[in-house]
Amino acid sequence: MAQLLHQLVFVLVIFHFSMATDTLYPNQSLQDGQTLVSAKETFALGFFSPGSSKNRYVGIWYNKLQEHTVVWVANRGSPLASTNGTMELNNNGTLTINSMIFLPMPSVNLTTPVAQLLDNGNFVIREAINSSEYAWQSFDYPTDTLLPGMKLGWDLTTGLNRNLIAWRSNDDPSAGPYAVSMDPRGDPQLIAWSGSVKSWRSGPWNGIEFSNIPEMSNYKGFQFYFVNNKDEIYYMYDMTDPTIVTRLMVNQSGMVERFMWIESASSWYLFWYAPKSQCDQFSPCGPNGLCDLNGWPRCSCIQGFTPKSPQAWALSDASLGCVRRTELDCRNKSDGFLTISHTSLPETSMALVDMNISSLDECRATCLTNCSCTAYASADIRAGGTGCIIWVTDLIGLGRRYPNTGQDFFVRLAAADLASMSSKSSKKKIVVLITVCSVAILFLSLIGICAWRMKMRKASVAQNHEEEELSKEDELELPQIQWNTLMAATANFTAENILGEGGFGPVYKGKLADGHEIAVKRLSRNSSQGLNEFKNEVILMAKLQHRNLVRLLGYCIQGEERMLVYEYMPKGSLDLFLFDNEQRGHLDWQIRLQIIEGIARGLLYLHRDSRFRIIHRDLKASNILLDNEMNPKISDFGMARIFGENDTLTKTRKVVGTYGYMAPEYAMEGIFSVKSDVFSFGVLVLEILSGQRNSGSYCSESHPYLLENVWRLWNEGKALDLLDPLIGNLFLVTQVTRYINIGLLCVQGKPEDRPTMSSVVVMLSNNDTPLPNPKPPGFTPIVSARPDPTQNPPDKLR
Structure with missing residues (x-):
């Protein structure tokens, strides 16, 4: 007992x-x-x-x-x-x-x-x-997560460096290749690393927020701290609202993310992430380049500077940056300063900081006395600006921000460049006066010309009207590349350089004189939709920049010829790998996950984070291009539509796209929304997992429609039978099941049942997020769909 x-x-x-x-x-x-x-x-x-x-x-x-x-x-x-x-x-x-x-x-x-x-x-x-x-x-x-009250940075007395290092995978928490750490040099800032390469930086602390994260000041319920003294350099945050549950982390693809717990949904919500756009990258426009979130092209040279490689710059390759037109003249002290407003500050690891300087005037004088000084700015923007940052190297990562964010930045220029800028300003005023007088004198003539043009427009066919509109460079907002340049790059458009031929014409591989490889889409003269698609794609692509969107470098109009010039994608389109029995073996499990997650992030950018809310309307395997590292890029925006911020859905009389990828409400009724793209994404996910082409399936007992087959296997508890046997055995059963579940959630019949792309990205990036059971998919089999007379084979743009 x-x-x-x-x-x-x-x-x-x-x-x-x-x-x-x-x-x-x-x-x-x-x-x-x-x-x-x-x-x-x-x-x-x-x-x-x-x-x-x-x-x-x-x-x-x-x-x-x-x-x-x-x-x-x-x-x-x-x-x-x-x-x-x-x-x-x-x-x-x-x-x-x-x-x-x-x-x-x-x-x-x-x-x-x-x-x-x-x-x-x-x-x-x-x-x-x-x-x-x-x-x-x-x-x-810390490992990969920063909680409230944790310090991210250095203890200078002990040499302790507190940094975040991503997990290697969802099954392996060992240190992966991605990290976030505090760079204590110069004016300290947070740096995201991909191995030994810098991929993103927070910018220096300006007394309120990090220079490259202007949204920090709008966060409610947060208290941010930045300490920089002889003992410590660190960043930390706390919550003034104890009901908010949040965490900051670096994920397995190198993204820096902040999550908020949503109790009503019992899941994490992706609240913020970086990098978001081209301007968030570490050096988006090269040395002395300026990245403008509101402008196009995104990259330009600072006034007083010129592209180091004009030909590369014309194709939106700004990696070499810009160089000064006129060298500085420190001996005669004749240099001056150009003011750039609303900027995020450039790289500060080599900058000099003096917090004892009390005004911008004193900071300016200090810069002028230092022959190595290239620019200056306030170190602390509070109370009118105190402290002084002086740059003594090329300016890397300078970016113009939205109004009411950023700060004034002062670039040192030679007197000749400042005088030239002043002269140009005066000339502009003179031109304005002359223009006003000319308008008054030629008023009657213009009325006659306008009347004549109206008559000619009424007599012209729609094609000529479109060509006239497309010739306006101010609307296209992209560099126009000369016909002779493209002729030389493609060896006079020889047949040996054809990469493929789609519905709007052939695509050629080309190489410019400086060695840059390009892809040139030459629109067919016989295409009834070519002009409209050309205009739509150029205008949209000019405004979009994301790592998972193919980059449009320029366009060319020469008589009846219309061409689009893209970055060259050496691996070609996804369908060339996915639906070829020999090539498909190169797509192992990790590569397929990488492709799925990349497409999801590209769509999320289109739907939520770009300047315009974009619906692609033709997302399919042939419109996913692959770079050398098999990273996916969404292409072909000829059918894309801008969607209003307050719009939930819209209807079109003309259904365009590819059957098998179309959501049922779009294929049958012409109704489309962001959920239409989600459906197409779900089809892509299931195609990538299975290696089977949905748009090429037949509705018969021996060849069931892919979505129907997946749904049957799911309900029979045999979802793993869907998996492509060429993947091999290096995969996780739970992860495969999870991705099939996500694919089925995206292809549910009713649009309101499908998740948004922001929810999809959370589901893909967090294996602990519980998933709901899917409802039956929307079936739009090929045999029951009405044919599209304008539909042509998909582009094979590489």
Whole structure:
């Protein structure tokens, strides 16, 4: 009886410890299956296996949320192979897992050490009698996530560098190639790394926010901190609204993301991410280039500078940047300054900072006395501007922002360039006066000319009218490339250079004199839709910039010839790989995931983050192009439509697109919305997973329509039978099932049942997000669809 009582007491103690306590005491072990839970039950610490991995790790996760979201991993590089792991706290204050020390531990012995999990997610080692000082804390060794109260940056006294490093995969929390860290040099800033390459930067702290994140000042419920002194340089945030649950992280593709927990949806919402656009990249326009979010082309040279390679610049390749027209003259002190307003500041790692300078005038004078100074700006924009940043190198990453954001930036120019700019301004005023007088003198003549043009327009056919409109460069907003240049690049459009031929004409491979490879789409003269599609694509593509959209470099109009010039995509279109039995073997599981996620981000940009809300209307495998690294880029915007911010759906009399990818409400009734693109994306996902062409399926028992087949397999619990056998065995069953689920959610029959692309991106990037069960897909089989007389074979643009 006594023995039984002792056993019962032992079980109760273990149960109490595993479910309620937040503290680990010396020589007490936390075994696999037990957890520490913080006092308010906000966070839990224990052993876990990520994704479908069988390895065991010690981590910290949100305890009350429906999703199992891990925010810290202790032994990310040293997993356990079995479930017999234990974590112990030794008498000297050292934590071990299976007797092995896994992180730097306190170098001083503690009298009475305890390890405690706090309600902010920090796991600390401290003296039992002094809870305010920590000998060690997990916040000093973050993994991929920054929680409120965590510091991201340097402890200069100890040399500790707190940075974020992405998981290698959803099943492997070991350090991947992507990271975010504080660059302490010059004027400190956050840098996102892809291996050893800088991919994004926050810009320096201006007293209110980071220069390249102007939206920070609009965040409600947040308190941001930036500390830069002799002991520490770090960024940190806290929440003034305790009901907000948020986390900042770097994901497995290198994106910096902030998530907010939405209780009503029981899921994470992607609140902010970077980089978002071309101007968010580390050096979007090369040295001394200016990236303008509101302009086109996005890149231009700072006034007083000229492209280093004019030919590359004409094709929107700004990587070489710009050089000065006139060298500075420090000896005679004749240089002046050009003011650029509403800017994000350029790269500051080599800049000089003096916080003791109290005004812009003093900062200007300091720059003029330094012969190496190329530009200056206020270090702190509060109270009219204090402190001084001086650049002594080329200006990298300078960007003009939206009105009411950014700050004034002052670029040093030679007197001759400043005088030339002033002269141009005066000439413009004179031209205006002359124009006004000319208008008054020629008024009657213009009335006659206008009347004649109206008559000619009425007599002209629609094709001539379109050509007249398309010849206006101010509307197209793209560089017009000379006919002779394209003739030389394509060897007079020889047949050997044809990459493929689509509905609007052949596509040629070309090489410019400087070695740049291009793809030239030459519109067919016999195409009834060519002019409209040409105009639509040029105007839309001129306003869109994203890593997952193919880049339109320019256009050419020569008589009846109309051509579009694109960046060359060496791997060609996705359908060339996906529906070819030999090529499909090159698409392993990771590449297919990369393609799916890239297409999703490109669509999200079109639907939500671009200057205009765009519906593509012809998303299909042949319109997905692949670069050398098999990154996808959405192409062919001839059928795309701009959608109003307040519009939910619209209707067209003319249904265009490709059957098999069309949403049923669009194919049958001409009704389209962003959910039409979501349907097409879902078809693409299922094609990529299966290697089967939906638009080429037949409605028969031996050749079922792909969506019908997927739906049948899903309901029979045989979804894995859909998977392309050429993928091999290097995939995760749970991940395959999840992606099929997402594909089916996107192709549901009713538009209101389909998720938005923002929800799809969250589903794809977070394997812990629960997915609803899909409803039946919308079936639009080929045999029941009315033929489109204008439909031609898909473009094979590479």
